[in-house]
Amino acid sequence: MSTDTDSAAPTTRLNALLRHDLPASVVVFLVALPLSLGVAVASGAPVAAGLIAAAVGGVVAGAVGGSAVQVSGPTASLTVVVAESIHHFGWAVTCFITVGAGVLQILFGLSRIARATLAIAPVVVHGMLAGIGVIIALQQVHVLLGGDSLSSSYESLIRLPHQVMSVHSGDLCVGLVVIAILIGWKFLPRSVRAVPGPLVAVVAATVLSLLLPTHVERLVLDGSLVDAIGLPALPHGDWFAVGVTVVTVALIASVETLLSAVAVDKLRPATPTNFDRELVGQGAANVTSGLLGGLPIAAVIVRSITNANAGARSRAATVTHGVWILLFAIALAGVVQQVPKAALAGLLILIGVQLVKLAHIRLARRTGDLYVYLATVLGVVFWNLLMGMVIGLVLSFAVLLWRVVRVNIAAAPAADGHWVVTIDGTCTFLALPTLTAELAAVPHRVPVTVQMTVDFLDHASWELITEWARRREDDGGTVDFVEMGTARMAAATDGPPERGHARQVLERVIKPRRRSGDPANPIAAGIAEYHRGHRHLMRGHLRGLHDRREADSFFLTCADARIVPNVITDSGPGDLYTVRNVGNLAPVGGGDVSVEAALIYALEQLEVRAVVVCGHSGCGAMDALHREVAAGPGLDDWLAHARPSLDRMRLGHPVAAAAALAGFGVVDQLAMVNVAVQLEALSAHPAVRRGVRERGVEVSGLFFDLATARVIEVTVDGIAEFEDDGERVAVEPV
Incomplete structure (x- = not known):
């Protein structure tokens, strides 16, 4: 039917x-x-x-x-x-x-x-x-x-x-x-x-x-x-x-x-x-x-x-x-x-x-x-x-090949008497003529730093560089290698050459969590890796900052080791004046003067243009505050400064409503409300009000969601998502 x-x-x-x-x-x-x-x-x-x-x-x-x-x-x-x-x-x-x-x-x-x-x-x-x-x-x-x-x-x-x-x-x-x-x-x-x-x-x-x-x-x-x-x-x-x-x-x-x-x-x-x-x-x-x-x-x-x-x-x-x-x-x-x-x-x-x-x-x-x-x-x-299409295909392939195998090689003296040889790109046997000429230009017995940012290193190039370094060291010179690319000299003879991936570079910048079998002194091991891979890059930049005490932002965040302020804000040395404490609290005006001292110094001496408070998901301080458990001597007194945040959330703070709408749990809602409360406290400080009035200082709040690695803007009355172009899309409670 x-x-x-x-x-x-x-x-x-x-x-x-x-x-x-x-x-x-x-x-x-x-x-x-x-x-x-x-x-x-x-x-x-x-x-x-x-x-x-x-x-x-x-x-x-x-x-x-x-x-x-x-x-x-x-x-x-x-x-x-x-x-x-x-x-x-x-x-x-x-x-x-x-x-x-x-x-x-x-x-x-x-x-x-x-x-x-x-x-x-x-x-x-x-x-x-x-x-x-x-x-x-x-x-x-x-x-x-x-x-x-x-x-x-x-x-x-x-x-x-x-x-x-x-x-x-x-x-x-x-x-x-x-x-x-x-x-x-x-x-x-x-x-x-x-x-x-x-x-x-x-x-x-x-x-x-x-x-x-x-x-x-x-x-x-x-x-x-x-x-x-x-x-x-x-x-x-x-x-x-x-x-x-x-x-x-x-x-x-x-x-x-x-x-x-x-x-x-x-x-x-x-x-x-x-x-x-x-x-x-x-x-x-x-x-x-x-x-x-x-x-x-x-x-x-x-x-x-x-x-x-x-x-x-x-x-x-x-x-x-x-x-x-x-x-x-x-x-x-x-x-x-x-x-x-x-x-x-x-x-x-x-x-x-x-x-x-x-x-x-x-x-x-x-x-x-x-x-x-x-x-x-x-x-x-x-x-x-047909011939026009063939000509175009052949030329486009030739251009592609040239771009893929291109490598920039240069040897030049540095300010401290060292010579620096930079090798950037894809290092293959096609680069041997240029590589030989540049290495030959380095004077005898001067200290040399070879800075390599290569994603592919074949055996021919490795052999030439290794033999050149051995001859210089036998002649009484020194050769230091700084390898920042994905292809490393030590692995050149382990097997067929392979192109490295960007993820490998990221893993060197953001280290994975150390496991129990790592060296007994992980800090010393990390410093050694820094000297090998990044010190050469940092040296010139920090030399320029040596006599200049300046920063763009006062950045108050939690002491949690999972937050890396310079990474999530895409900033570098000298950009952030960072203050960290348990729960990213700002007890200005009474009880603790350390945050207030740093705030006044940043505003009046460094003349920062922004004051930022950054909380995060899974915060232990907020969890202890929400469950109202005894955290131990010292911590209980410190978390008392966050008690107003808990009270405001229980009274129905709009930030908590917006966070709930976005799918966040109650502890993370409290962490966002805490950011909003700290923003209110900082905005009321005389030094901040003066900076806003005289220099247009901006006061803003952030929340770092560890589960998705995204950063969310927090205001005194709501939250907003950051778009790729920097625009914000507000999350409105129903």
Whole structure:
């Protein structure tokens, strides 16, 4: 027996289809139609091939692919390689190449290597797209001026002056109208921009061309869409070139599809793309398109984002948009033949220019990859797409290799007569020439400190450094090693060299808790490690602070050994004037003068700019205070200073309520209330009030949660979480 839920599910899906997917399909259809015609014209393919590819891309790729909203069809990124294929092999063989590329994409998807195609450096992809954009713009400028597109970028540049001198005014007027409408469309109100700009531009240009008194070149359809359907033809020899073209089309289509999927997933994270299935769907669409005489297909980022923004919920929108294109191509083929070539040229010129993104150029410049970007663009424009991509990949790999194996080596005298040799980076046999030259520059018999911050040390480098140090010591000199990197000299011969990890560096800075089998005098062992690893770094910094008594903050915290103030505040020597006691108490104004003396000295002599109280989770003092147990002689008298904090919490302090809301237990709630109470006591002190009034001193509270290693801000009436950008998000009690 059926249930209400069973009957409601189809109704819900139907409502979603009618309310969201159907309107989105119409919007995407209106965007895809002029673009598909333009790509066909730019590729030198039959005009109907663009419509066939758009319909197949919508229906087949939409139904079989792995994305719910991604839209596929003929794309500008494939125009160059398709144009070259048509020029060398003819249209029928190009359809065979499309089928072959589809089969290869299906194999990509079935072998589950889809994500591997994303390993291409983004700067190469950006350069490749920019090169394609330049080629499209150069070719279509000739069409805009009333001529024909040329297959060579070099020829397009050489013959451009002649084309300008023989411009056809009607074609130029139509093309410029399209460009003007597309540029101005983005400045119109959102309600107007609901209608796709490319469609409006092409329709307006077509109407204008019918009114102009001069002749305008128009699209030509050889028969109906059914007449345009034709089987592919096998190539007559030159199978190697055909195979290279198949691989090129498959790779470009796959990369663009996956990059588009990544962008769409950012808009629709609830429905992530199945990359492997998406490649299978793209391959099936390309096989179908090639067999029917259509262009190669890939996911198109503009159409996909348009589909998502239009409200598409499922693949029904993508499939339906393909049906609309098919119906249009069959029923309104005569309308297509009224479209001026110059109108599509203006559309394609703007698309080509937009493929050259200033943001990508600025990013490449900031990251040091501008040469890779420019080389890829020039290779695509003046050679071919495949070679441009190969040039970009080779250069990006060379840059990567240089950055990975780079090592900075320098030898220079220090102020105290010592010489310091610094080795920073990846120390391999490739660094031996530089390493030998720098070590040879050190004078004989002078004390030398070798400061090594390396993450990889091979046997060749270790042997050279060791032999050099041995010879100097035999000659009466001294060589001290300061090793701060993850790769150590002592471990260089224990096995194959391995790259160290950042965690190893952290473990040397924040030592693990000492175990019972450690040396009898752990302090002495720690001092020895400090002298070996960090004294050399600290010496110069502390020398500058020797005669300067200054600090940024007065920092009152608990004596608990688990709190490391300089670590949790990312500060260094000379920054914090730290006072520690049991329970981070501030009994100023009576009973104990040590905290008050330190506070006055910090404010009036050091002129600190901040007064900070820092408590922590799992505080033993707060636990004893809460349980009201006898802590022993001396401690009981000291914890009496914290009694007001316990009383305030029991009366319902707002900080306790906020801490409870954040999931903290009662002892930690008390610790936070204690911070707030100490803040009130410090804020009332005359020295603090004077500092706030005269120098803008800030008084603030912190709470260090040991379980999560996070720092929380505590105020007199609440708590707040620190965001990564330094902003605070208050925790409000309900």
